Amino acid sequence: MKTIYVFLIFIAVVIIQLLVPAKMIYNKEDVLNSGTVYKFKTQPIDPNDPFRGKYVTLRYELSSAKSIDSTIQRNDKVIIYLEKDSLGYAKVKSLSKTKHNTSRDFIEVEVEYYDYHSTEVRFNLPFDRYYMEESKAKPAEDIYRKFNRRNDSINETYALVAIKNGDAVLKDVFINDKSIHYYIEKEAEK
Amino acid sequence: MKSKLKNDLAELIDHNVISSEVANRINNYYETKRSNQSNPLFTIFGILGSALVGLGIILILAHNWDDFSRTIKTVFAFLPLIIGQLLSSYSILKNKSQAWKESSGTFLFFAIGASIALVSQVYNIPGDLSSYLLTWIVLGLPLIYVLNSKAVAIFVIGFSTYYACEYGYSFGYGNKSPWLYFVLLIGTIPFYFNELKKSPKANSTAILNWLYALSLIIVLGAFIQNNWALGFVMYAMLFGVFYNLGQLEIFNSQQLRRNSYVVLGSFGSVVLLMILSFNVIWEEIQYEIIVFNSQEMWVSIVLIFIALALLVYSQIPKGKFKFNVFQYVFIIFLIVFALGSESAKLGTISTNIMILIFGVFAVKLGADTFRFSILNYGLLIIATAIVCRFFDTDMSFVLRGLLFVVVGLGFFLANYIMLKKQKAIKHQTLN
Numbered sequence: 001m002k003t004i005y006v007f008l009i010f011i012a013v014v015i016i017q018l019l020v021p022a023k024m025i026y027n028k029e030d031v032l033n034s035g036t037v038y039k040f041k042t043q044p045i046d047p048n049d050p051f052r053g054k055y056v057t058l059r060y061e062l063s064s065a066k067s068i069d070s071t072i073q074r075n076d077k078v079i080i081y082l083e084k085d086s087l088g089y090a091k092v093k094s095l096s097k098t099k100h101n102t103s104r105d106f107i108e109v110e111v112e113y114y115d116y117h118s119t120e121v122r123f124n125l126p127f128d129r130y131y132m133e134e135s136k137a138k139p140a141e142d143i144y145r146k147f148n149r150r151n152d153s154i155n156e157t158y159a160l161v162a163i164k165n166g167d168a169v170l171k172d173v174f175i176n177d178k179s180i181h182y183y184i185e186k187e188a189e190k
Numbered sequence: 191m192k193s194k195l196k197n198d199l200a201e202l203i204d205h206n207v208i209s210s211e212v213a214n215r216i217n218n219y220y221e222t223k224r225s226n227q228s229n230p231l232f233t234i235f236g237i238l239g240s241a242l243v244g245l246g247i248i249l250i251l252a253h254n255w256d257d258f259s260r261t262i263k264t265v266f267a268f269l270p271l272i273i274g275q276l277l278s279s280y281s282i283l284k285n286k287s288q289a290w291k292e293s294s295g296t297f298l299f300f301a302i303g304a305s306i307a308l309v310s311q312v313y314n315i316p317g318d319l320s321s322y323l324l325t326w327i328v329l330g331l332p333l334i335y336v337l338n339s340k341a342v343a344i345f346v347i348g349f350s351t352y353y354a355c356e357y358g359y360s361f362g363y364g365n366k367s368p369w370l371y372f373v374l375l376i377g378t379i380p381f382y383f384n385e386l387k388k389s390p391k392a393n394s395t396a397i398l399n400w401l402y403a404l405s406l407i408i409v410l411g412a413f414i415q416n417n418w419a420l421g422f423v424m425y426a427m428l429f430g431v432f433y434n435l436g437q438l439e440i441f442n443s444q445q446l447r448r449n450s451y452v453v454l455g456s457f458g459s460v461v462l463l464m465i466l467s468f469n470v471i472w473e474e475i476q477y478e479i480i481v482f483n484s485q486e487m488w489v490s491i492v493l494i495f496i497a498l499a500l501l502v503y504s505q506i507p508k509g510k511f512k513f514n515v516f517q518y519v520f521i522i523f524l525i526v527f528a529l530g531s532e533s534a535k536l537g538t539i540s541t542n543i544m545i546l547i548f549g550v551f552a553v554k555l556g557a558d559t560f561r562f563s564i565l566n567y568g569l570l571i572i573a574t575a576i577v578c579r580f581f582d583t584d585m586s587f588v589l590r591g592l593l594f595v596v597v598g599l600g601f602f603l604a605n606y607i608m609l610k611k612q613k614a615i616k617h618q619t620l621n
Binding site: 003006007009010011013014016017018020021022024025028032049050051052053054055075126127128129130131132133134136169170171181 | 248251252253254255256264267268271272275278279282283285298302303305306307309310311312313314315316317319322325329332333335336337366
């Protein structure tokens with residue numbers, strides 16, 4: 001093949017290689033800038049990805065919703081429609097297998113299982129990774145543990161998530177209305 | 191290398207073995223040959239260097255620099271990618287040497303990984319390692335063709351295997367089969383075919399031979415869902431495919447160390463049979479219900495057809511029919527498995543007989559062709575089978591000891607007799 005043709009194909013490849021991360025950035029920026037921000041109560045762990053570094057795994061209190069649709073199975077993708085409670089926390093308005101034509105914010109989640117007795121669908125919210133600087137992931141987890149004990153009703157830990165058109169971006173993790181970064185710095189000052 | 195040739199030529203001229211004119215022509219021949227290809231060492235170091243730099247960048251970015259703003263992080267996400275793309279376009283446009291193409295391609299491949307890794311960190315993009323790897327591989331795969339890069343092909347196969355393992359081997363619960371792995375692999379096949387046609391004896395092609403075979407062996411297990419017993423059939427059929435693939439002229443005409451398919455096909459079958467030579471395994475299989483309409487069965491059936499097609503095809507070009515029992519292992523295995531899933535005893539006995547036959551066949555093959563490696567491979571098969579039997583039978587120690595002595599003597603004798611025979615033949619041909 002002539003060099004020029006190879007080069008033209010290469011240029012096409014180059015454009016795709018640039019477009020994919022650019023599109024990822026564009027979508028996420030769009031959600032951050034004009035998406036609705038929800039608070040999701042959380043519960044945490046500190047693993048590590050060989051290519052992308054350390055992160056904190058977040059578990060959310062919001063992990064089930066009522067549904068009478070008993071055909072829902074494990075690994076199905078379902079759509080949950082969201083609304084805010086009086087404190088700004090997200091809760092599930094409704095759950096369905098297909099997309100409705102509403103302007104309500106939604107996200108797609110993978111079903112863990114369907115509980116026939118309580119007619120509840122169990123799922124995990126997809127934004128479960130919060131990437132942190134490697135030196136901060138461990139302290140973040142410790143701080144998190146301190147504030148996020150089971151049945152602790154005084155301290156509130158939650159993730160701030162922007163949502164638009166079914167796409168979600170995890171912005172920050174908060175403990176009592178202050179970013180987790182604030183606590184890490186305070187800890188470092190000690 | 192160059193000066194050695196010159197020295198040799200000077201010596202040959204001095205002793206009037208060749209004329210200076212011939213020496214000049216020899217010299218010119220090697221000069222032009224050398225100028226056409228880049229130094230392979232240079233290529234290898236180029237690839238290694240780029241791969242290390244690329245991985246280094248990924249690791250540095252994985253630190254997740256908190257002090258940088260989102261904008262700066264975004265710039266850093268694109269910087270390595272654009273540098274890699276510029277280097278690669280330079281090597282295409284200037285039609286640089288293979289070393290240039292391989293190195294720039296390798297760097298670009300890792301730069302893609304760095305770029306999407308940083309973007310997922312900045313935006314906390316969900317998704318586990320496998321989905322990240324998939325995006326990376328898909329974006330990197332075309333580089334194999336535009337840069338004609340063996341290194342990128344090797345990385346793509348390697349990372350596809352990594353992806354399939356991450357996706358398919360979920361420890362604990364949840365069974366997902368990494369079907370996309372095959373799509374990725376098929377994406378590299380045209381390049382592999384081309385390499386096989388163009389330079390079947392190149393070291394890089396031999397690396398690809400091994401990589402494909404190993405990758406498939408590693409990944410196949412991810413397709414086993416609930417019917418683990420059929421997993422044995424799947425692997426036996428895969429080894430059948432490999433062995434028969436290795437019998438094709440293009441692989442069979444090569445040295446054994448390049449023919450990964452024959453080596454792994456044969457060795458894999460033997461290991462599988464060794465595992466199944468234990469009665470306990472068959473007892474477990476016997477309790478299992480063999481589900482015919484299952485993914486494991488369908489995978490096995492596809493593999494059976496590929497193996498059969500290869501078996502038939504490998505027999506066509508050779509004028510006279512040459513029987514090689516190893517080519518039929520997968521068919522015999524099916525019968526043994528059918529017997530064993532009904533009655534564990536039958537399964538155990540027939541597996542052991544099968545091992546014995548293969549061992550003897552390999553010994554005979556080795557003796558006929560004067561290849562010590564095959565002869566000893568056969569003896570090793572028999573010896574291993576006997577050692578295995580020590581674990582599950584109540585033989586007296588004296589009997590076990592005697593058996594060991596007999597097998598040990600067998601090794602000596604078989605090798606000694608063959609050595610003698612070889613010498614005798616050499617002697618004859620010399621006289």
